[in-house]
Each structure stands twice: as structure tokens, then as C-alpha cells.
Amino acid sequence: MKENVTRRAFLKSSAAVGAIGVIGASGTTGLLTSCSGNKKNAITPLKEPGTYYIPELPDMAKDGKELKAGVIGCGGRGSGAAFDFLNAANGVTIVALGDVFEDKVNSLADKLKAEKNIDVPADKRFVGLDAYKQVIDSGVDVVINATPPFFRPSHFQYAVEKNKHCFLEKPICVDAVGYRTIIAAAKQAQAKNLRVVTGTQRHHQRNYVESYQKIMEGTIGEITGGVVYWNQNMLWYRDRQPGWNDFEYMVRDWVNWKWLSGDHIVEQHVHNIDVFTWFSGLKPVSAVGFGSRQRRVTGDQFDNFSIDITMENGVHLHSMCRQIDGCANNVSEFIQGAKGSWSTANGETVIKDLQGNILWQFDAEAEKTTYKQTNPYVLEHVNWINSIRGNKPIEQASETAVSNMAAIMGRESAYTGEETKWEVMTASALDYTPQDLNIGKMNMSGFTVPVPGKPQDK
Numbered sequence: 001m002k003e004n005v006t007r008r009a010f011l012k013s014s015a016a017v018g019a020i021g022v023i024g025a026s027g028t029t030g031l032l033t034s035c036s037g038n039k040k041n042a043i044t045p046l047k048e049p050g051t052y053y054i055p056e057l058p059d060m061a062k063d064g065k066e067l068k069a070g071v072i073g074c075g076g077r078g079s080g081a082a083f084d085f086l087n088a089a090n091g092v093t094i095v096a097l098g099d100v101f102e103d104k105v106n107s108l109a110d111k112l113k114a115e116k117n118i119d120v121p122a123d124k125r126f127v128g129l130d131a132y133k134q135v136i137d138s139g140v141d142v143v144i145n146a147t148p149p150f151f152r153p154s155h156f157q158y159a160v161e162k163n164k165h166c167f168l169e170k171p172i173c174v175d176a177v178g179y180r181t182i183i184a185a186a187k188q189a190q191a192k193n194l195r196v197v198t199g200t201q202r203h204h205q206r207n208y209v210e211s212y213q214k215i216m217e218g219t220i221g222e223i224t225g226g227v228v229y230w231n232q233n234m235l236w237y238r239d240r241q242p243g244w245n246d247f248e249y250m251v252r253d254w255v256n257w258k259w260l261s262g263d264h265i266v267e268q269h270v271h272n273i274d275v276f277t278w279f280s281g282l283k284p285v286s287a288v289g290f291g292s293r294q295r296r297v298t299g300d301q302f303d304n305f306s307i308d309i310t311m312e313n314g315v316h317l318h319s320m321c322r323q324i325d326g327c328a329n330n331v332s333e334f335i336q337g338a339k340g341s342w343s344t345a346n347g348e349t350v351i352k353d354l355q356g357n358i359l360w361q362f363d364a365e366a367e368k369t370t371y372k373q374t375n376p377y378v379l380e381h382v383n384w385i386n387s388i389r390g391n392k393p394i395e396q397a398s399e400t401a402v403s404n405m406a407a408i409m410g411r412e413s414a415y416t417g418e419e420t421k422w423e424v425m426t427a428s429a430l431d432y433t434p435q436d437l438n439i440g441k442m443n444m445s446g447f448t449v450p451v452p453g454k455p456q457d458k
Helices: 005-010 017-027 076-087 101-116 129-137 151-161 176-191 206-216 244-254 270-280 366-371 376-389 398-415 422-427
Strands: 067-072 092-099 125-127 141-145 163-166 196-198 221-232 283-293 304-311 316-323 330-337 341-342 350-353 358-361
Touching: 005 304, 067 129, 067 376, 076 101, 076 141, 076 376, 092 129, 092 330, 101 206, 125 129, 125 206, 129 141, 129 151, 151 163, 151 176, 163 376, 163 398, 176 206, 176 422, 196 244, 196 398, 206 270, 206 341, 206 350, 206 366, 221 270, 221 376, 270 316, 270 330, 270 398, 283 398, 283 422, 304 398, 316 398, 398 422
Parallel strands: 067 092, 067 141, 092 125, 141 163, 163 196, 221 316
Antiparallel strands: 221 330, 283 304, 304 316, 330 341, 341 350, 350 358
16 A cells, blocks of 8 residues: 555655654554553554555656546636636646626636636527536536535436536535436446545545554544534525526525525535544434524525534544624534544644654644645545546545535425434435526525524425
């Protein structure tokens, strides 16, 4: 197995951290075992090296065949992903753009011309609900999908049918119907040898990647529980402008509408939930939680969620997220193990023993010294391009679907006040598709805030 790149970064700073550096360099045992002299404290790997995926994360992807990309969804995240892709490698370009709104397409086209001298011609700029098909059919090699999450399953399905490598921004679905579409398309992508990377960028962030390896090596022992947070101020919203119909207003304000975003527990907090499902390798069994709407300005979503998720081995994960101004903020993860804990609080990534002593800490300064590229949003594209050019399999949609469904289970429990279960939710008819998904005919009056304990309108 190739040496983890973040381990090399850590070794450069080992002299400064003394004995901790020895632990970081020695792999699985080192001082943690020898100091104790007690077999019960010996480190036992959770997984054997070579049985789990550790990405290579160089500054740029290796050179290779030219890759022509199409971008579907040209708003803020789509524009960001487009430039992340272009900054990840030589010999890559963007040749087609698609969005529901023409101004979004033209805005990204203008930015590509001004900053990268890439000219996307008018006949490769597509507008409307079917713009995704036109982008995919326009002769592109790869697809960057950054639409509002509701649309992603059908777009992914079509892209796989057309044999396109895909980058899917998270979340990748908002309901059970979308989940099943993603799973089916992911299986097809595997069978077709397509490369699929999702926007769960922590999988390509060096402090998380090296943390994952340390945990797999057994540094904290068996995972016994965890708490994950995304508490922040109110996210953005759009004021309705004259001339906007209901559809246009909702889609431009998409992050505040549950059918489009899945609510912020799915749209944003899925990052933190995903860390736990990734590190533990476990699926959720059930979820019970609550939430409320307090100060949100637009949309039909909640402001906060608190969810108890039971995993398949009986371990509990507490999921907490909030978007309210003037409250305590915290975006972090904590995982408890039988022999220690791991956390990302206060800007530090550390592993501690049961007495609170630091056993290992990621050295961010060493990373900056060793690498030019430290942006995980770029590194996920580096890994995607390397996988395509190097013919190395990668398919992250099915893995991301697990954390996505955990978030959906928590959301639905909070909305209804009922316990949700994996088997029931994944097979359910839960479908957030509006009755009339039509640019000119939608009526937003039927989109209401859920009330727990009260039957929901269908």
C-alpha cells in the first residue's frame, strides 16, 4: 500500500512534537503499546491496511487525456466547482453550461472568459428544466452537477445512461425516491467503469483522511459513539423580485425550501453525519429527534434539529444543527472510542486517550509547508481526475447515499415526531416532487412548515 501523503507531512514536523511524532510515524503500535506493557491496551486495527480507501492527494492531478466538462447548475456552488475543476489539473476545460435560468448561465460564461480565457459559445449554453440533458448530450467527457439537490438523482441517472463520469455536489437526494434512484444509478456506474466523486470534501481533506487512517489503525479502539454539529448563523435567502413567478422565486431561494434542499440537516449537516458513517462504516437503524422553526425569513424549513441516531451495532450518534443568528456556533465532529477519542473542535484535529492526553494531532503548518494545494474543494477534483486518467475505480455516490439517508431519517422524525427506521424509509414512497413541476404553473401556497404530531398534508 502506498504511504499516506499526510503521514509524510506529519513526519516533517515529528522533531517538534517529540514522542507524539514517534507515534504518528510508527503506524499501529509504537509507544502506545510499549509504554503500557499491558496487552489490554495494545492497539488492534479496526481494518487491515489495504482493505480501506486512502486517496492520494497531490497538489495537482497528473497529466493525461484532455477532459471536456459540462456544468449543470451555474449558481454559486456550480461556479465554484467549475473553477475547482479547472484548478485541479492541466488539460481540462469546460465546454457546456446548463441552468434553469439564463442569467446564471451567462454569468458563469462571462467569469470563465474573464478569468480562464475559456469561451463557451452560445450554442453550448442551455437553459430550462431539460438543460441537463442538453449539456450531457453536447459531447462532454465529464459532468459537474451542482443544481439544487432535488434535481440531482434524475440528472445522475441520465448522465450514467450516457456513460459520463460524474462529480455530484452533496447532498445527492432529498427523499426516499431520490435515494433509490441514486443507488440504482451508482450500481450502473460501477458496472460501466465510470468514476463518481461526491462533494463530501472531507473525504479529500488531509486532516480527515489521516484521522480516518489513524482510527482504522486502532488508535482510539472500537468506536462507541459520537456527536456531530453544524450550528451557525442564518444562511442566505432571496427577497422576491417583481416578475418572479412562484417557481422562479423558490428555485432562486432554493436553500430555504425543503423540496429543493432537503432542509439544512440534509443540505449542510450531511457533511458531519457523513464523517461518522465514513469512519464507523455503519448504517443507521433508526432515528428519533425534534426540531423547530423560530426565526427563518423565507421558505418552509426548520431552524434547528436535534437527532438521536442508532447505528446497526447499537452505537448512538447525536446529530445537532442550527441556523439562527445570535446563538452559540459550532461546526465539528467528536467520536468516542473504547481507548480514546477523536475530535475536530476549535480548529484542531486531535486524538486523545481516555485520560485526555493528546496522542496525535494533525499538523496543519506542516501540510502548508509540504503542499501548495490545501483546498479540499480542489483536491476532490484532483482525485476525480486522477481516477479517470489512471483508470482507478471510484464510486462515492452509494457511500454518500448512506449519510444522506441518515439525515433524511432525522429530518422526517423531527417533522413528524415519530421514530423512523432504515428499512421503512429506504423502501417508502416519500417523494418531494411537487404536484406540478412546471416553471410557469407552480403554486407555493401548498408548501407549509411541518408540525410534529400532526398528520402531514400530502
